[in-house]
Amino acid sequence: MDWWPLVWSVIKALLIVTFVLANAFLIWVERKIAGRFQRRLGPMRVGRPHGWAQTFADLIKLLSKEDVVPGGAEKWLFLIAPLVAFIPALLVYMVIPFGPTWVVNDLNIGVLFISAVTSFSVLAFFMSGWGSNNKYSVLGAFRAAAQLISYEVPLVLSMIAVVMLAGSMSLNDIVKAQTVPYVLLQPLGFLIFFIAAIAELNRTPFDLAEAESELVAGYNTEYSGMRWAFFFLAEYANTVSASAIMATLFFGGWKGPLLPPVVWFLLKTYIFVFIIMWIRWTLPRVRIDQLLNLGWKVLLPAALLNIAWTGLLGLVFKI
Amino acid sequence: MTDTMYLNMGPQHPSTHGVLRLAVEVDGETILAAKPDIGYLHRCFEKTAEGLTYPQVLPYTDRTDYVSAMTNEFAYVLAVEKLLGLEVPPRAQFIRVIMAELQRIANHLVWFGTFALDMAAVTPFLYAFRDREKILDLFERASGARLTYSYYRIGGVRKDIDGEFVRKTREFLDYFEEQVLPEYHRLLTGNRIFEIRTQGTGYISPELVYAYGLSGPMARGSGVPWDVRKNEPYSGYNRFEFEMALAEGGDNYARYMVRMKEMAESAKIIRQALDGLPEGEYMGKVPKIIKPPVGEVYVRIESPKGELGVFLVSDGSPKPYRLKWRAPSFSNLQVTEVATRGEKIADLVVTVGSIDVVLGEVDR
Numbered sequence: 001m002d003w004w005p006l007v008w009s010v011i012k013a014l015l016i017v018t019f020v021l022a023n024a025f026l027i028w029v030e031r032k033i034a035g036r037f038q039r040r041l042g043p044m045r046v047g048r049p050h051g052w053a054q055t056f057a058d059l060i061k062l063l064s065k066e067d068v069v070p071g072g073a074e075k076w077l078f079l080i081a082p083l084v085a086f087i088p089a090l091l092v093y094m095v096i097p098f099g100p101t102w103v104v105n106d107l108n109i110g111v112l113f114i115s116a117v118t119s120f121s122v123l124a125f126f127m128s129g130w131g132s133n134n135k136y137s138v139l140g141a142f143r144a145a146a147q148l149i150s151y152e153v154p155l156v157l158s159m160i161a162v163v164m165l166a167g168s169m170s171l172n173d174i175v176k177a178q179t180v181p182y183v184l185l186q187p188l189g190f191l192i193f194f195i196a197a198i199a200e201l202n203r204t205p206f207d208l209a210e211a212e213s214e215l216v217a218g219y220n221t222e223y224s225g226m227r228w229a230f231f232f233l234a235e236y237a238n239t240v241s242a243s244a245i246m247a248t249l250f251f252g253g254w255k256g257p258l259l260p261p262v263v264w265f266l267l268k269t270y271i272f273v274f275i276i277m278w279i280r281w282t283l284p285r286v287r288i289d290q291l292l293n294l295g296w297k298v299l300l301p302a303a304l305l306n307i308a309w310t311g312l313l314g315l316v317f318k319i
Numbered sequence: 320m321t322d323t324m325y326l327n328m329g330p331q332h333p334s335t336h337g338v339l340r341l342a343v344e345v346d347g348e349t350i351l352a353a354k355p356d357i358g359y360l361h362r363c364f365e366k367t368a369e370g371l372t373y374p375q376v377l378p379y380t381d382r383t384d385y386v387s388a389m390t391n392e393f394a395y396v397l398a399v400e401k402l403l404g405l406e407v408p409p410r411a412q413f414i415r416v417i418m419a420e421l422q423r424i425a426n427h428l429v430w431f432g433t434f435a436l437d438m439a440a441v442t443p444f445l446y447a448f449r450d451r452e453k454i455l456d457l458f459e460r461a462s463g464a465r466l467t468y469s470y471y472r473i474g475g476v477r478k479d480i481d482g483e484f485v486r487k488t489r490e491f492l493d494y495f496e497e498q499v500l501p502e503y504h505r506l507l508t509g510n511r512i513f514e515i516r517t518q519g520t521g522y523i524s525p526e527l528v529y530a531y532g533l534s535g536p537m538a539r540g541s542g543v544p545w546d547v548r549k550n551e552p553y554s555g556y557n558r559f560e561f562e563m564a565l566a567e568g569g570d571n572y573a574r575y576m577v578r579m580k581e582m583a584e585s586a587k588i589i590r591q592a593l594d595g596l597p598e599g600e601y602m603g604k605v606p607k608i609i610k611p612p613v614g615e616v617y618v619r620i621e622s623p624k625g626e627l628g629v630f631l632v633s634d635g636s637p638k639p640y641r642l643k644w645r646a647p648s649f650s651n652l653q654v655t656e657v658a659t660r661g662e663k664i665a666d667l668v669v670t671v672g673s674i675d676v677v678l679g680e681v682d683r
Contacts, residue, residue: 135326142347213437282440285438285516287516
């Protein structure tokens with residue numbers, strides 16, 4: 001019996017888990033980036049140079065905090081919600097190809113798997129919002145639910161157009177099928193995906209479920225310590241995975257000249273992570289009804305149009 | 320949902336600008352009623368003033384509207400001077416105008432930052448505070464303090480301004496007009512999200528302006544041409560050329576535009592005042608013990624937030640018999656409930672932000 005493929009898979013899986021956990025460093029990166037945007041320095045004190053150990057300090061602080069469950073909370077919902085947010089955020093990485101062979105499990109339904117797993121996050125928002133026994137949290141949960149319904153549809157439709165072009169749902173096949181990056185064939189589709197992904201990630205300008213200036217902290221108002229940290233880590237893991245999916249579906253994933261595939265993949269991914277952060281620290285937040293209008297009245301018709309365009313491409317040019 | 324929900328926004332809430340509590344009744348996201356509940360910062364300022372001599376009251380006025388302390392002192396010293404019938408030397412008048420207009424810019428910068436922050440745009444906030452810092456440095460140079468200055472004195476100002484102050488102020492004005500304002504407009508004014516958030520929300524009709532006694536940018540944003548500096552010039556404001564910032568919209572966007580324009584106009588006034596700064600005394604002839612004759616006066620000025628009125632009654636003793644502080648924020652805040660009815664929770668936050676409320680002044 002040949003054990004080697006199994007061992008190799010475990011090593012790859014461990015590497016990817018390490019990669020995901022390393023994303024905790026994005027907390028520090030984002031604070032530094034935000035600082036630069038705002039003519040500040042960002043964290044400087046913990047660790048030299050440039051406060052690189054800030055993330056560790058944050059983690060130690062969060063680990064040592066008391067795990068508070070508010071009175072009147074739905075205990076089970078409240079306690080489980082952070083895990084429901086965090087685990088799907090990890091699961092997405094299972095199907096993302098880091099390189100031609102660097103993928104934990106190249107499912108032949110990869111795109112479907114992604115859209116299914118990422119929808120879990122709203123369940124977590126709703127559980128935490130409802131379970132917290134807090135009015136702000138409930139409002140945040142309502143918003144998250146409304147937001148998900150209006151954004152999931154254009155998001156999935158824009159991914160379908162890519163699947164139509166590639167003729168496969170496996171992400172690795174999609175990458176291989178891209179003789180030119182699909183963003184050139186799918187500029188509208190990419191735009192829709194990008195906007196919808198930010199909404200899905202709950203980041204400014206679509207961070208309505210959290211909405212600090214209105215709902216204090218929205219669905220996670222009552223969370224503290226490590227449970228809050230799980231929401232936070234999930235947010236960062238989702239940001240990276242959404243960026244990775246964008247790079248994979250529209251920018252040729254690990255494809256690229258000269259440099260090794262993994263480097264290309266990471267480069268593309270982190271450019272998107274940077275852009276998402278950039279948007280976050282620049283734009284104000286939209287209102288819930290405006291967000292729903294954008295989803296249903298603009299993005300959804302545009303996504304359908306995009307599918308028609310893709311069909312035309314296939315019919316006329318036999319791409 | 321059939322039931323409505325009561326939401327207690329504040330006094331601890333990220334965007335209530337201090338200790339304002341809003342008792343909000345919502346149906347889902349829609350506001351049915353948002354009643355401001357005030358009084359959490361009440362410090363008996365008016366009553367305290369009755370136990371102090373006239374000069375002793377001055378530092379307390381700083382602490383009403385602590386974001387624009389200079390203009391509070393301005394209103395108070397004008398009232399006492401009117402009681403006494405004092406003449407203020409021209410140089411002191413010019414210095415007062417310079418300080419008041421610098422303070423207006425500083426105040427509007429704080430407002431600009433927090434208004435953007437209410438819409439989750441964090442970066443403008445830090446930009447605004449970076450630029451406000453420069454004004455505070457100027458104030459520190461002139462008065463020695465950075466927040467509560469006690470710089471205006473009955474009869475003049477505490478200290479003369481020197482050439483270095485004039486030079487640095489000009490430097491700041493150049494920087495402000497050429498870099499800061501265009502940068503803010505690029506960052507926020509043309510932003511589509513900012514526009515859809517502010518245009519059409521928090522509408523206040525001109526009738527409401529009269530009914531609620533709104534003043535300052537709140538009135539001018541609804542197209543009511545009321546600026547005390549223009550309509551009832553004090554301290555020589557008629558010497559300067561400036562436009563009254565006016566907008567017709569009546570919504571949050573109109574009030575935003577009014578304040579942005581006002582900053583530019585203030586810069587113009589300061590330039591004129593620096594150019595025409597007369598030589599001479601910076602302090603008038605003031606008696607050692609201030610004992611105004613029996614009588615009462617009402618003096619109003621255009622503070623950055625609106626019409627700041629001081630009603631002062633003297634019984635001939637060295638202490639005021641009664642001091643009434645007509646705070647613009649107090650009147651302006653009352654319109655919250657009418658202006659936000661039927662809007663969303665997010666709009667409530669923006670509308671309260673557009674009022675530019677400072678609770679220190681509301682509660683006094």
